[in-house]
Amino acid sequence: xxxxxxxxxxxxxxxxxxxxxxxxxxxxxxxxxxxxxxxxxxxxxxxxxxxxxxxxxxxxxxxxxxxxxxxxxxxxxxxxxxxxxxxxxxxxxxxxxxxxxxxxxxxxxxxxxxxxxxxxxxxxxxxxxxxxxxxxxxxxxxxxxxxxxxxxxxxxxxxxxxxxxxxxxxxxxxxxxxxxxxxxxxxxxxxxxxxxxxxxxxxxxxxxxxxxxxxxxxxxxxxxxxxxxxxxxxxxxxxxxxxxxxxxxxxxxxxxxxxxxxxxxxxxxxxxxxxxxxxxxxxxxxxxxxxxxxxxxxxxxxxxxxxxxxxxxxxxxxxxxxxxxxxxxxxxxxxxxxxxxxxx
Amino acid sequence: xxxxxxxxxxxxxxxxxxxxxxxxxxxxxxxxxxxxxxxxxxxxxxxxxxxxxxxxxxxxxxxxxxxxxxxxxxxxxxxxxxxxxxxxxxxxxxxxxxxxxxxxxxxxxxxxxxxxxxxxxxxxxxxxxxxxxxxxxxxxxxxxxxxxxxxxxxxxxxxxxxxxxxxxxxxxxxxxxxxxxxxxxxxxxxxxxxxxxxxxxxxxxxxxxxxxxxxxxxxxxxxxxxxxxxxxxxxxxxxxxxxxxxxxxxxxxxxxxxxxxxxxxxxxxxxxxxxxxxxxxxxxxxxxxxxxxxxxxxxxxxxxxxxxxxx
Amino acid sequence: xxxxxxxxxxxxxxxxxxxxxxxxxxxxxxxxxxxxxxxxxxxxxxxxxxxxxxxxxxxxxxxxxxxxxxxxxxxxxxxxxxxxxxxxxxxxxxxxxxxxxxxxxxxxxxxxxxxxxxxxxxxxxxxxxxxxxxxxxxxxxxxxxxxxxxxxxxxxxxxxxxxxxxxxxxxxxxxxxxxxxxxxxxxxxxxxxxxxxxxxxxxxxxxxxxxxxxxxxxxxxxxxxxxxxxxxxxxxxxxxxxxxxxxxxxxxxxxxxxxxxxxxxxxxxxxxxxxxxxxxxxxxxxxxxxxxxxxxxxxxxxxxxxxxxxxxxxxxxxxxxxxxxxxxxx
Numbered sequence: 001x002x003x004x005x006x007x008x009x010x011x012x013x014x015x016x017x018x019x020x021x022x023x024x025x026x027x028x029x030x031x032x033x034x035x036x037x038x039x040x041x042x043x044x045x046x047x048x049x050x051x052x053x054x055x056x057x058x059x060x061x062x063x064x065x066x067x068x069x070x071x072x073x074x075x076x077x078x079x080x081x082x083x084x085x086x087x088x089x090x091x092x093x094x095x096x097x098x099x100x101x102x103x104x105x106x107x108x109x110x111x112x113x114x115x116x117x118x119x120x121x122x123x124x125x126x127x128x129x130x131x132x133x134x135x136x137x138x139x140x141x142x143x144x145x146x147x148x149x150x151x152x153x154x155x156x157x158x159x160x161x162x163x164x165x166x167x168x169x170x171x172x173x174x175x176x177x178x179x180x181x182x183x184x185x186x187x188x189x190x191x192x193x194x195x196x197x198x199x200x201x202x203x204x205x206x207x208x209x210x211x212x213x214x215x216x217x218x219x220x221x222x223x224x225x226x227x228x229x230x231x232x233x234x235x236x237x238x239x240x241x242x243x244x245x246x247x248x249x250x251x252x253x254x255x256x257x258x259x260x261x262x263x264x265x266x267x268x269x270x271x272x273x274x275x276x277x278x279x280x281x282x283x284x285x286x287x288x289x290x291x292x293x294x295x296x297x298x299x300x301x302x303x304x305x306x307x308x309x310x311x312x313x314x315x316x317x318x319x320x321x322x323x324x325x326x327x328x329x330x331x332x333x334x335x336x337x338x339x340x341x342x343x344x
Numbered sequence: 345x346x347x348x349x350x351x352x353x354x355x356x357x358x359x360x361x362x363x364x365x366x367x368x369x370x371x372x373x374x375x376x377x378x379x380x381x382x383x384x385x386x387x388x389x390x391x392x393x394x395x396x397x398x399x400x401x402x403x404x405x406x407x408x409x410x411x412x413x414x415x416x417x418x419x420x421x422x423x424x425x426x427x428x429x430x431x432x433x434x435x436x437x438x439x440x441x442x443x444x445x446x447x448x449x450x451x452x453x454x455x456x457x458x459x460x461x462x463x464x465x466x467x468x469x470x471x472x473x474x475x476x477x478x479x480x481x482x483x484x485x486x487x488x489x490x491x492x493x494x495x496x497x498x499x500x501x502x503x504x505x506x507x508x509x510x511x512x513x514x515x516x517x518x519x520x521x522x523x524x525x526x527x528x529x530x531x532x533x534x535x536x537x538x539x540x541x542x543x544x545x546x547x548x549x550x551x552x553x554x555x556x557x558x559x560x561x562x563x564x565x566x567x568x569x570x571x572x573x574x575x576x577x578x579x580x581x582x583x584x585x586x587x588x589x590x591x592x593x594x595x596x597x598x599x600x601x602x603x604x605x606x607x608x609x610x611x612x613x614x615x616x617x618x619x620x621x622x623x624x625x626x627x628x629x630x631x632x633x634x635x636x637x638x639x640x641x642x643x644x645x646x647x648x649x650x651x652x653x654x655x
Numbered sequence: 656x657x658x659x660x661x662x663x664x665x666x667x668x669x670x671x672x673x674x675x676x677x678x679x680x681x682x683x684x685x686x687x688x689x690x691x692x693x694x695x696x697x698x699x700x701x702x703x704x705x706x707x708x709x710x711x712x713x714x715x716x717x718x719x720x721x722x723x724x725x726x727x728x729x730x731x732x733x734x735x736x737x738x739x740x741x742x743x744x745x746x747x748x749x750x751x752x753x754x755x756x757x758x759x760x761x762x763x764x765x766x767x768x769x770x771x772x773x774x775x776x777x778x779x780x781x782x783x784x785x786x787x788x789x790x791x792x793x794x795x796x797x798x799x800x801x802x803x804x805x806x807x808x809x810x811x812x813x814x815x816x817x818x819x820x821x822x823x824x825x826x827x828x829x830x831x832x833x834x835x836x837x838x839x840x841x842x843x844x845x846x847x848x849x850x851x852x853x854x855x856x857x858x859x860x861x862x863x864x865x866x867x868x869x870x871x872x873x874x875x876x877x878x879x880x881x882x883x884x885x886x887x888x889x890x891x892x893x894x895x896x897x898x899x900x901x902x903x904x905x906x907x908x909x910x911x912x913x914x915x916x917x918x919x920x921x922x923x924x925x926x927x928x929x930x931x932x933x934x935x936x937x938x939x940x941x942x943x944x945x946x947x948x949x950x951x952x953x954x955x956x957x958x959x960x961x962x963x964x965x966x967x968x969x970x971x972x973x974x975x976x977x978x979x980x981x982x983x984x985x
Contacts, residue, residue: 067879099882106880111873114892115972125891126881161971177881485673488955490914500936500944504685587797594799595921597936607799614803614922618818622807629800637795 012083013040014217015064015185019077020087022059022068022241024288031288033059033072035241038315041185046211046218048232048249050225050264052285056241057221061187063087064219065104066094082184100130103178103216105207107190109170113162119146119173120158123180130181145176150206168199175207182214189221204231225264229253237261240285240296247321257318258325259304260297295325303327366649376641383635387447390440395423398433398441413623427623430616435623438609439631445605446632449520450586454578456524457585461531462574466566468532469539470559480536483529492588494526495519499597512600519598523588530577538570572650579643583636590632606632659973663963667956674952678945679722682732683711685941731946736938741946745928750830751821752927755919756912758843759851763912764905767855771862776889778867786859793856798915802849802922809845817842819924850919854908861904865897872896898969906962910955 022034034056041047049057062068064079066086079087086097098104106112114122123142127133133141139158146154149172162170171191178186188207192200208231211218220232228235229249236246237258245258256262263281283300292298295308307326318328367373386393413427413435426435468479486494499522506514542548542562551561592598593607594614601608606628613625706712710721725731731741774783793801810818822838824831833839869875870893878888917929924930928947935943967973 065880067876069876095879095882095884097882098880104877104880106873106877108873112877114874114878114896116895116970117892118971125883125887129881129883129887163972174877177877180881481669481673485670488670488910488959489951490911492917493914493951496917496932496936497944497948500939501681501685503936504681504939504941504944583795590797591799591918594797595918595933597933610800610803617803617807618811620811622811625803626807629803633792633796633800636797637792640791640795 014043014045014082015041015219016080017060017064017077018080020060020063020074020079021076022056022063022072023075024072026071028289032075032291033241033288034063036077037238037241037243038077039236039243039246041217041219043184044211044215044217045234046208046220046232048228048235049219049221049238050223050228050235051238052223054285054288055238057223057238058189060238061104061189061219061221065098065102065187066091067098067104096130099126099183100181101183101185103180103183103186105171105174105178105186105188105191108194109167109174110194112174113170115162118159118161119165123158123173123177126177126180141180142176145179146173148179148210149173149176151176167195168203171195171199171203172206175203175210179210179214179216183216185217185219186211187219187221190223191220192224192227193222200227201230207231225253237264240291241288242296242324243315244297244325245318245321245323246315247319247323251320255319257321257323257328258297259301259327261323263300367645370645372641373645376638376645379634379638380642383443383631383638384447387440387443390437390444394434394437394440395425396434396437398438412621413627426627429612429624430621435627438604439606439628442604442606442609442628443631443635445516445599445603446586446589446607446635449516449523449589449599449605450582452520453523453527453585453589454582456520457527457581458531458574458578460524461528462535462567462570464528465532465535466539466559466563469536469543470562476536479532483532486526487529491523491526491584492591495522495588495592496595496597498522498525499592503597512602515598515600516603519589519592522592523585526588527581527585530581531574534573534577535566535570538566542566542569576643576647576650579639579646583639583643586632586636586639606635660964663960667960671952671956674948675723675726676719678726678948678952679719681941681948682722682945683715683718726946726949731949732942734935734940734943736935736940736943741942744931744943745946745950746829748926748928748931750832751925752913752916752920752929754833755843755846755850755925755927756909756916758847759849759854759912759916759919760905760909762847762851763854763858763908767858768862768901770855771859772866772889772894774859775863775866775870778863787863790856790859793852794860796852798849798853798918799922801852802845802919805845805849806922816845818845821926846919846923846925849922850912850915853915854912857904857908858901862897862901865900866893869893869896895969899966902962902965902969906958906965909958910951913951913954 017040018038020034020037021032024031024033037056037060039047049060051057059068059072062072063074064086066089068074074087077087078085081097081101086094089097113119117125120139120142123145124135124138127138127141128135131138131141143154143158146158151157151169151172157165162173165173175191178188186207191207192203195203204227207218207220210216218231220228222228232249234247235249235252237244237252237260239260245252245256245261247257252261253265256265260281267280281300286292286296286299292309293312294310295301295304295313298304298308301308305326311326313324313326313329315322315324316328318325367377411424411428413425415425424434424436426439428434429438464479468476499518502518502522539562542565547565548558548561552558589598589605590607590610593605594611596611599605599608601612604612609628610625610632613621613628617625710718713721729742729746731745733739734741734744737744770786774786777783806818809816817838820842821831821833822840822842823836824833824839825835833843875888875893878892883892913929916925916927917933919925920927920930921933928950931943932947934940935947
């Protein structure tokens with residue numbers, strides 16, 4: 001079921017994130033929550049971003065839609081949408097892009113909708129903010145969207161209030177809201193986490209279908225590798241604010257290159273494969289205050305060498321993927337190579 | 345909190361926890377505590393500190409009447425630093441004595457409200473059923489009306505029952521009772537809630553089994569648990585009680601002018617305000633405002649410090 | 656929903672009955688209706704006869720029903736102090752109190768809510784901090800002191816505004832109004848500010864904390880993600896979600912306004928019901944107190960009912976659930 005790998009090198013990317021850094025000033029110093037993250041998303045492509053909580057994946061999403069919660073801020077790098085730089089836009093300029101060019105879906109459909117307004121009103125309001133439509137035309141569009149996301153009886157449901165919908169139905173409404181103005185990119189932050197397992201698959205299938213039909217690209221942030229394997233074209237694995245590995249989803253799942261990814265994949269139970277026991281990664285992701293020098297994963301890594309303790313690995317080509325690991329340094333085994341620099 | 349035996353309660357926590365730290369780290373709170381302490385100390389030492397005894401007619405002379413504050417006016421007299429009223433009474437001394445009275449009434453009515461509220465809350469929660477329903481309905485109805493109105497009404501009823509002359513003698517008790525009766529509801533609700541929680545706990549059942557009075561056990565366990573919240577309510581109520589007393593006295597249904605509190609002083613000053621003799625009103629007013637503000641700040645701080653959830 | 660409203664109405668009637676019992680006990684047992692009606696030289700026999708005639712020997716429940724029946728027709732007996740019918744005494748003074756309370760409420764709402772919104776949206780701005788500090792002082796200052804200070808500054812020192820009375824009023828039917836004369840309007844300013852200031856600070860602080868709370872919610876973040884304008888987010892989404900607690904407090908405070916009108920009316924010699932009540936407390940004029948109590952009780956109950964109904968208008972969750980619980984923050 002894995003989607004075919006679209007190689008998007010000949011198209012200009014829809015979204016370019018280059019050396020993005022997000023920091024949080026705190027009393028005890030500034031925390032780097034997203035550290036030198038770079039990736040592209042091609043038009044119509046689904047990029048999965050996976051990682052443990054605190055890995056910086058949601059912050060990356062928030063940075064792209066320009067809604068980092070203060071005191072968090074973008075400290076470096078750039079974000080380009082269709083070639084236009086958007087990370088340093090004034091609030092009002094960015095507001096016009098949000099909802100129109102970039103849609104967003106949040107984790108909890110229960111709290112994403114304003115309880116005091118009917119879903120129709122919230123749809124119409126969003127449509128009219130971005131498209132020059134009359135109230136009647138906006139309502140027609142709202143109705144079409146509700147039908148499209150599979151709300152049964154949309155004609156009567158449009159005037160219902162959020163509390164009258166089930167969780168899954170509400171997330172469908174949220175998706176409709178994200179699609180209101182026909183965005184080129186949707187940033188979906190854990191869109192299924194708050195839902196029942198049986199509903200999750202429906203929502204994922206819906207999201208996938210809609211984006212294919214509309215040619216919308218998706219940045220799908222989740223900690224659920226299963227969801228990614230099902231949906232994404234490519235996947236970025238994040239660890240401690242950095243990208244550990246990025247590549248076509250099938251390759252990353254089947255032939256993980258980074259020791260962290262390997263551990264992550266080993267910890268997923270899969271049907272039909274008899275496994276003695278699931279592997280687990282010892283230890284926990286470091287706090288942002290205590291990220292070790294060198295590779296952030298080194299304290300937990302079973303394959304670490306000396307170089308990993310001192311020098312931070314950039315993303316290196318490893319087959320069809322790229323991994324931030326010295327194992328994939330062009331020389332092969334990276335550990336002993338830099339021995340002489342240790343004392344420097 | 346679960347690990348502490350309930351009896352060691354909040355006091356224990358307060359001593360080694362961050363209550364003291366949160367006090368020290370808030371300059372506003374330290375300021376408020378200092379102001380409160382100063383006002384209370386000066387008020388209770390007024391027989392020693394006050395330059396005059398303003399309500400002893402023998403020491404008064406009408407020739408001293410309506411002197412402006414010495415520090416602000418050349419017409420002033422340094423024996424009367426804040427000036428005098430139309431009877432020649434020293435404003436500074438009047439304020440000191442008046443503050444003492446305001447504080448006494450404030451504290452006493454908080455104590456009355458607390459005692460009444462805790463008792464009714466215990467009874468209500470412990471007995472339950474119709475008694476509980478009755479007490480809580482009375483509480484609901486009373487809460488519908490502002491405390492000042494309830495106090496006024498009680499005051500008016502007492503005036504209806506006893507003669508006006510006797511009323512002046514017992515005015516202070518009437519006021520304390522009236523204010524106390526109008527502030528009991530919050531305590532009762534807090535204590536009742538805590539009783540309802542404790543009532544079904546095993547130690548109460550166990551006490552019953554070994555023949556101890558469960559009521560006694562509960563009083564011992566419930567009261568320490570509610571000390572924190574009750575203290576917070578009491579501090580906030582102290583400010584309200586002082587304002588209520590001052591308001592009643594200002595309205596002329598509180599303490600009589602022979603025994604003036606801050607509110608009475610402001611009323612007396614207000615009567616001559618039109619002629620521009622502002623100091624008779626303004627200085628007691630400032631004292632009252634400073635006292636209430638300081639007490640309110642302390643109450644706010646205490647609420648935040650003892651109840652981290654609300655922070 | 657209907658069941659909820661019905662229950663609230665029944666509760667209101669119960670509260671009114673309780674207030675009625677208190678008023679009746681006051682009227683019947685604290686005061687002596689006979690003393691008020693006869694002179695010193697009336698004999699015991701005449702008194703006893705009058706007692707029977709007035710039904711004062713009937714069983715208490717019958718007397719209570721009579722009392723309530725009379726009250727509904729506005730008959731509260733004669734004032735001990737002025738010997739005038741209490742109903743008329745009160746009715747004459749109702750317009751003064753209502754106009755004053757109305758102006759104070761408008762002042763509190765139209766200044767307090769915007770200030771609360773502003774300080775909630777920009778909590779770190781220096782002016783917000785200033786408003787916060789001033790509001791703390793406003794909450795600690797007793798109403799009468801505010802009134803006196805305003806009189807001192809604007810009436811005694813600056814001589815800009817009158818310090819007592821209603822000024823010239825215009826009679827419309829039985830209603831006397833301040834709104835139609837210049838002096839009447841001027842006379843309203845200081846008392847309205849005095850009466851409304853406490854409510855203003857309360858509302859401001861409430862709206863501020865509610866705004867801060869709402870602005871942190873997911874649906875506001877999602878509204879931003881939808882690219883809505885700040886205007887739509889602040890006033891369409893955030894403010895409306897603060898409305899339920901604001902309505903609750905405004906309702907309760909409307910009652911408090913009328914109670915505190917007693918104080919303001921005394922400070923400004925405003926010829927309203929509150930002033931009448933104070934005089935009746937001073938003279939233990941029981942019939943007036945009983946009537947005032949009933950009137951206030953009725954008013955409070957009506958206000959509370961209105962507040963409950965407004966919840967349904969504001970909050971769709973209540974409309975469809977048949978809502979038992981209020982959604983208010985407490």
